[in-house]
Structure formats: structure tokens, C-alpha cells
Amino acid sequence: MYQRGDFLYEGKAKKLYKVQSFDDLIWVEFKDSLTAFNAEKKGQFSDKGLINSKISHYIFNYLTEQNIKTHLVELVEPQVWVTKKLDMIPLEVVVRNQVAGSLAKKFHLPKGKKLKKPLVEFYYKSDELQDPFVSAEQIECLDLYSNLEILSDLKSLGLKVNESLKSFFKKIDLDLIDFKLEFGCNDKGEIVLADEISPDSCRLWDSKSGDNLDKDRFRYDQGKVEESYKEVLNRIERVYA
């Protein structure tokens, strides 16, 4: 049985600790807090951490079945994961199927417009800079990340995860509009899917009504935040438990 070790880091949505006697693992606790707009807006609801942990756990197990390597080792408590400790790649990999969020704003496009093909974008992970968009050229010329061969792997992994997730959500009548992934390297130099996949990091729209069941409800004060996260978990449990 794994035991929580020394505190490592507190982020916006999770707390990280060492795992006693296992230097290659970390202990990840999902928090009840919600943040948006680079943490300018803060909120929370009870069981949010628990709900996101469960949703993300179903998704990571599903992706493992689809031969995608993830950092998940074990769900040690409903709200706590033990994961592989990775050397994190400082990029957010965003994959989009339909226009929403920053893409709608940037190009004045209507929300929901279908893209000709899935779009993969990179954002540089930096709280100070508010996670700016970066091109592959910028990553190379500004020397933001040395291992450039990784970029094409990140793109193909993003597209593969997208195909798996689209069919995962389609079965529960949700359209996957866009989402964010994070990856790290393990000690063999392999790229491994890390962090979480939940309504915090995906846009999910009901296939019939078009209503969104994701963090935009919190970002834009649409109400029913807690109910929407619970609804996503309930739909997943009806089909995948």
C-alpha cells in the first residue's frame, strides 16, 4: 500500500506529494477549487476534486486500453492518484474539433463552427506569461524546449487521443469540442500522457441540446456548474463502470 510522503507542490487544481519509498512515483490529490482566466477568477464546490478524479480515471483507463501510455499507476483513494513521476514537457497541447474559446475570440468565428480537420496547437506553460500560444518555430528559435523531435510526436499523440476521446464521449451523447493535454518523459525517454482529462480541461457539449457541461459554465457564470460535472460522471458511469 502506498503512503503519502513529503509535500512537493500545490497547483490550481491539484496538490503533489512524494510517495514514501518510491522515488519514481508521485502522490496527486485533486482539489475542490476551480480557477479560470489564469486564476483571476476563483471558485470551488464540494466533491469537485472527487468528481474530476473519477472522470479522469475512467478516461485514463480507457486510453490505456487504446494503447496510449499514461502516468496513472493506481487510484489509491477516490480523490487521490499515484502516478509515475515525469519530466514534464512545458507545453499544453490543445486539440480542437470545433471553434470555441480563444480560437473564436481570436478570429471572430462563430462558436461551434466545425473545423476542416482537427487542429493541434501548442501553448507555452508559464503562469507568469499566462500560457501564450507558441508556434513550432518559436519553440525552436527561442529554445523553449530542446527536444524538437518531440513536437511531431506530441501532435500525432494529440490526434490519437482526440480520436479515442471523441468516440468515448459520443457513446454518452457528448460532443468533444476541444481539450488540453500535458505530457512528460519517463526515464526511458518515452512520451507519457500526464496530468488529468476532465470537464476542467475539455469542452463538452450535449449532442442533442448543445448545452455545455464543462468549465465554461464557471468561466461565464452560466450556473449549474456542479450539476454539469456530476452529469458527465453519471453518464460515464452508466456506460463505462
Ligand code: ADP
Ligand atoms: P497548475 O500547476 O497548472 O496549477 P495543477 O494544480 O493541476 O495545475 O497541478 C498539477 C501539476 O503537476 C502541473 O504543474 C502538472 O504539469 C504537473 N504534473 C502532472 N502530472 C505529472 C507527472 N506525472 N509528473 C510530474 N508532474 C506532473
Ligand code: UDP
Ligand atoms: N485549457 C485548459 N487549460 C488551460 C487552457 C486551456 O485546460 O490553461 C483547455 C480549455 O478548457 C479548452 C481548451 O483547452 O477545453 C482550449 O482552450 P482555449 O484556448 O479556448 O482557452 P480558454 O479560452 O478556454 O482559456
